[in-house]
Amino acid sequence: MKLAMVGVGSMGEALLAGWLASGVVTPDEVGVVQRTAERAAQLGERYGVPAVSLPEAAAAETLVLAVKPHQMGGVLEQVAGSLGPDTLVVSVAAGVTLADLEGALPGAAVIRVMPNTPSLVGHGMAGIIAGTSADAAQTGRVVDLMRAVGGAMITDEAHLDALTALSGSGPAYLYYVAEAMIEAGVHQGLPRAQATELVNQTFVGAAAMLDQAGESATVLRERVTSPGGTTAAALRALDDHGVRSGFLAAVEACARRSAEMSRRD
Numbered sequence: 001m002k003l004a005m006v007g008v009g010s011m012g013e014a015l016l017a018g019w020l021a022s023g024v025v026t027p028d029e030v031g032v033v034q035r036t037a038e039r040a041a042q043l044g045e046r047y048g049v050p051a052v053s054l055p056e057a058a059a060a061e062t063l064v065l066a067v068k069p070h071q072m073g074g075v076l077e078q079v080a081g082s083l084g085p086d087t088l089v090v091s092v093a094a095g096v097t098l099a100d101l102e103g104a105l106p107g108a109a110v111i112r113v114m115p116n117t118p119s120l121v122g123h124g125m126a127g128i129i130a131g132t133s134a135d136a137a138q139t140g141r142v143v144d145l146m147r148a149v150g151g152a153m154i155t156d157e158a159h160l161d162a163l164t165a166l167s168g169s170g171p172a173y174l175y176y177v178a179e180a181m182i183e184a185g186v187h188q189g190l191p192r193a194q195a196t197e198l199v200n201q202t203f204v205g206a207a208a209m210l211d212q213a214g215e216s217a218t219v220l221r222e223r224v225t226s227p228g229g230t231t232a233a234a235l236r237a238l239d240d241h242g243v244r245s246g247f248l249a250a251v252e253a254c255a256r257r258s259a260e261m262s263r264r265d
């Protein structure tokens with residue numbers, strides 16, 4: 001089996017769907033392990049991927065672990081007993097360090113990835129950290145998998161809390177801003193459906209500009225901001241309400257929580 005996944009919830013399904021849509025793997029090359037038979041059957045219907053046993057999954061070329069951090073200890077114990085000699089283990093869990101993974105799976109090739117849910121639509125962003133036993137070809141294999149569903153950045157574990165606070169959790173901040181803008185539009189008297197279409201398409205357009213216009217966020221913002229005009233009034237209100245410092249505090253809190261989750265003392 002080319003790719004096995006243990007835990008296919010929000011993040012696991014985003015990766016699975018993105019990988020299958022990209023063609024980097026086909027359904028017959030994948031096996032999934034889920035806690036309940038109902039969820040496994042749902043994934044089978046949705047993606048044509050078979051449910052496999054944990055020992056079968058543990059012998060796959062690449063084994064992706066996408067359970068919640070607190071569920072990882074039990075899963076690693078089970079995996080340790082049946083890990084294939086050449087199986088590459090990829091964990092996407094926040095707060096489960098390379099030392100935790102390598103301690104539970106002595107000698108195994110392990111790679112930590114911090115992905116995000118836009119992988120579902122091929123616009124993910126992932127940080128990748130190779131463990132001590134992972135070789136360049138194995139790291140390259142994970143880079144290829146993550147590039148198939150978006151961007152990939154090789155980094156080191158010292159930067160993972162900050163990376164988690166930007167790209168791992170970041171989509172949630174943007175959905176939060178989108179929700180707030182839609183609500184503001186409704187307050188201005190727009191029907192909710194219209195406010196939603198206006199905001200969603202504005203996000204799509206602004207994101208495409210960041211991606212394709214070759215200009216910084218600062219330059220793009222300045223181009224919208226006519227002197228003495230409407231945007232300047234809006235940005236002044238955002239500053240007055242501490243939105244910029246709110247983002248600084250949010251990113252700090254996220255990175256701090258990621259670090260806390262990584263500490264076992």
Ligand SMILES: NC(=O)C1=CN([C@@H]2O[C@H](COP(=O)(O)OP(=O)(O)OC[C@H]3O[C@@H](n4cnc5c(N)ncnc54)[C@H](OP(=O)(O)O)[C@@H]3O)[C@@H](O)[C@H]2O)C=CC1
Binds near residue numbers: 036069093
């Ligand atoms: N959500 C996100 O945006 C991101 C999440 N992550 C990481 O991804 C991991 C998963 O998060 P998320 O997808 O949000 O969580 P979910 O709860 O949505 O998914 C976890 C999945 O694992 C399943 N599961 C639990 N225990 C087992 C087991 N022993 N064997 C097989 N399957 C099992 C759960 O099944 P059941 O529901 O039946 O318990 C569930 O489907 C976390 O470690 C998180 O840190 C990383 C980056 C972004």
Ligand SMILES: O=C(O)[C@@H]1CCC=N1
Binds near residue numbers: 094168169
């Ligand atoms: O909220 C969490 O803990 C996970 C990790 C990054 C995004 N979601």
